[in-house]
Amino acid sequence: MIDAVLAAIGAGIFVLIYAAYLVYSILKAPQGSEKMQEIAKAIQEGADAFLKRQYTTLAPLAIILALVIGYFIGWQTGAAFSVGVLSSALAGYVGMMVSVRANVRVAEGAKQGFARALALAFNGGAVTGMALMGLGLVAVSGLYAIFGVIPLIGFGFGASLISLFARVGGGIYTKAADVGADLVGKVEKGIPEDDPRNPAVIADNVGDNVGDCAGMAADVFESFVVTVIAAILLGSAPGMPAEYASYPLLLAAIGGVASVFGSFFVSVNDKKIMNAFYKGIIATALLMALGVYFAIARMELFLSALVGIAVTVCMFLISEYYTAKEHKPVQSVATAAKTGAGTNLIQGLAVGMESTGLPALLIIFAIAISFKLAGIYGIAFAAAAMLSLSGIVIAIDSYGPITDNAGGIAEMSGLSGKVREVTDELDAVGNTTKATTKGFAIAGAALGALALFSAFAADAKITSVDLLQPAVTIGLFIGALLPFIFSSMLMTAVGRAAFFIVEEVRRQFREIKGLMEGKAKPDYARAVDISTKTALGELLVPGMLAVFTPLVVGLLLGAEALAGLLAGAIASGFLMALFMSTSGAAWDNAKKYIEMGNFGGKGSDTHKAAVVGDTLGDPFKDTAGPALNALIKVVNTVSLVFVALILKYGIKLI
Numbered sequence: 338m339i340d341a342v343l344a345a346i347g348a349g350i351f352v353l354i355y356a357a358y359l360v361y362s363i364l365k366a367p368q369g370s371e372k373m374q375e376i377a378k379a380i381q382e383g384a385d386a387f388l389k390r391q392y393t394t395l396a397p398l399a400i401i402l403a404l405v406i407g408y409f410i411g412w413q414t415g416a417a418f419s420v421g422v423l424s425s426a427l428a429g430y431v432g433m434m435v436s437v438r439a440n441v442r443v444a445e446g447a448k449q450g451f452a453r454a455l456a457l458a459f460n461g462g463a464v465t466g467m468a469l470m471g472l473g474l475v476a477v478s479g480l481y482a483i484f485g486v487i488p489l490i491g492f493g494f495g496a497s498l499i500s501l502f503a504r505v506g507g508g509i510y511t512k513a514a515d516v517g518a519d520l521v522g523k524v525e526k527g528i529p530e531d532d533p534r535n536p537a538v539i540a541d542n543v544g545d546n547v548g549d550c551a552g553m554a555a556d557v558f559e560s561f562v563v564t565v566i567a568a569i570l571l572g573s574a575p576g577m578p579a580e581y582a583s584y585p586l587l588l589a590a591i592g593g594v595a596s597v598f599g600s601f602f603v604s605v606n607d608k609k610i611m612n613a614f615y616k617g618i619i620a621t622a623l624l625m626a627l628g629v630y631f632a633i634a635r636m637e638l639f640l641s642a643l644v645g646i647a648v649t650v651c652m653f654l655i656s657e658y659y660t661a662k663e664h665k666p667v668q669s670v671a672t673a674a675k676t677g678a679g680t681n682l683i684q685g686l687a688v689g690m691e692s693t694g695l696p697a698l699l700i701i702f703a704i705a706i707s708f709k710l711a712g713i714y715g716i717a718f719a720a721a722a723m724l725s726l727s728g729i730v731i732a733i734d735s736y737g738p739i740t741d742n743a744g745g746i747a748e749m750s751g752l753s754g755k756v757r758e759v760t761d762e763l764d765a766v767g768n769t770t771k772a773t774t775k776g777f778a779i780a781g782a783a784l785g786a787l788a789l790f791s792a793f794a795a796d797a798k799i800t801s802v803d804l805l806q807p808a809v810t811i812g813l814f815i816g817a818l819l820p821f822i823f824s825s826m827l828m829t830a831v832g833r834a835a836f837f838i839v840e841e842v843r844r845q846f847r848e849i850k851g852l853m854e855g856k857a858k859p860d861y862a863r864a865v866d867i868s869t870k871t872a873l874g875e876l877l878v879p880g881m882l883a884v885f886t887p888l889v890v891g892l893l894l895g896a897e898a899l900a901g902l903l904a905g906a907i908a909s910g911f912l913m914a915l916f917m918s919t920s921g922a923a924w925d926n927a928k929k930y931i932e933m934g935n936f937g938g939k940g941s942d943t944h945k946a947a948v949v950g951d952t953l954g955d956p957f958k959d960t961a962g963p964a965l966n967a968l969i970k971v972v973n974t975v976s977l978v979f980v981a982l983i984l985k986y987g988i989k990l991i
Contacts, residue, residue: 421495
């Protein structure tokens with residue numbers, strides 16, 4: 338055990354040092370003109386204000402839960418919960434603070450050419466990926482060394498809680514600003530995206546970071562740590578070989594180091610950016626497989642790890658097929674827009690539904706093979722192997738909001754068309770990378786939740802879930818229903834928040850004389866403030882639904898009914914997340930395919946129809962869909978933390 342713990346701590350420190358080096362190299366790069374720096378500063382201030390207010394809003398709840406857990410479960414678990422909250426918040430904060438400083442440097446680097454801009458954007462994203470891996474490795478292995486196995490559950494719950502609220506708050510913010518900016522700017526006023534005349538343009542750029550950077554970082558950080566913790570818990574069960582408890586830490590350490598070296602393979606000599614990213618992913622996967630082969634002397638576990646690694650690569654390929662402009666699904670959505678918004682919406686929904694098939698089959702095969710190799714522990718080990726690639730995956734994901742912001746800064750500061758061509762090319766690939774990494778996050782959430790479910794069942798002494806028991810069936814239906822109600826809340830929240838942004842943007846165009854002509858400056862701060870307040874005002878109710886539903890079901894109907902709820906939530910939430918995320922990305926990239934000059938290009942009736950689809954797709958892919966990842970993990974971690982109380986005080990009404 339000691340060797341694995343020390344290896345994980347050492348690997349975590351190594352990864353954090355590499356992240357610090359990347360920060361240093363990025364901050365040394367030039368920031369461009371005074372105008373560019375002014376725009377970048379506005380984005381930085383908006384992002385900083387949102388995160389500070391979000392964490393201030395959540396602090397009382399986190400403190401109360403830490404005290405409750407400390408009193409009822411144990412002070413060690415309560416302390417671990419607090420560390421989980423702080424670590425998850427820090428992972429998102431560090432990554433986003435670098436992201437909003439890298440964007441202006443990427444815009445300036447685009448003047449030197451494609452390769453320079455790409456290197457800065459990827460390195461900026463790599464800070465987020467390496468920071469979350471390093472923090473996760475140090476925190477989990479350190480707590481394991483100090484407290485042992487059981488308090489780690491508290492750490493996972495703390496990380497899950499922040500992940501949920503980061504996904505919900507950031508998702509509502511980013512899509513309220515985006516939808517509000519598009520509906521008035523593009524549809525009503527006919528002005529381009531990122532036009533400096535649009536009062537919501539800075540809020541939109543801030544949203545790219547709080548949703549796609551901080552939100553995704555917290556989400557995958559939590560998936561990574563809870564999956565490793567679940568594997569440790571299962572490996573610590575009576576009758577398991579002693580080394581099984583420490584193997585997940587060793588696996589994560591190998592993944593962290595492999596991500597660092599794999600990042601060196603991301604480089605291009607042409608404009609085939611996705612190929613460069615695939616080189617990085619495949620190199621990381623091969624390095625990790627090699628490390629696992631030599632470090633873990635059990636063939637069944639090595640093969641289980643290969644299953645998890647293969648799932649990562651396959652999810653990237655599947656997600657790219659359904660969301661990239663070069664492939665048939667997105668082009669079919671764009672073609673459908675030729676006959677109006679209605680057919681565009683129908684085809685986008687159809688593509689989203691179809692897109693659930695291959696990932697579901699992939700997860701089914703992964704579960705079957707890893708279970709055949711090493712039982713329930715094999716499934717958890719495969720999931721931990723998959724999530725141990727999080728460093729390189731999040732590096733590629735966070736590249737997206739950086740290039741999106743860089744394009745906005747280039748547009749608003751009036752840089753040359755040549756610079757804008759570079760940033761547009763980078764941004765176009767960024768939309769695909771964000772979609773493909775969402776596929777990874779969803780698959781990782783499903784496997785991670787399954788590992789947590791197995792740990793819960795072991796603690797609750799449940800060996801089977803009997804659907805002939807009415808309480809279990811009731812739990813199953815409640816669990817399957819939960820993602821729908823949760824998604825409804827978030828979609829409604831985005832609609833309400835976007836309403837206020839639309840009204841504000843219309844007001845400014847109406848009341849600020851000369852704004853449309855470019856002779857007056859909009860009040861960007863007002864739109865940022867409205868997005869922040871409305872997003873945080875919508876934050877708590879969906880979060881409380883996720884936290885308290887499993888507790889209520891467990892206490893009133895018993896642990897078996899709660900097992901039914903967890904099973905229903907995992908299956909329903911996994912498929913809903915895939916459907917919403919993929920259909921949203923397909924609508925977005927169908928619009929961009931048209932904007933490239935196809936089917937009439939920008940301003941055509943086809944383009945206007947595609948904008949409607951993209952408006953629906955925005956909260957699908959960036960709010961409700963990704964937040965379901967956090968939902969299915971939160972209900973499982975809550976159940977695992979409070980299983981002893983449920984067994985002791987549950988009254989079993991049925």
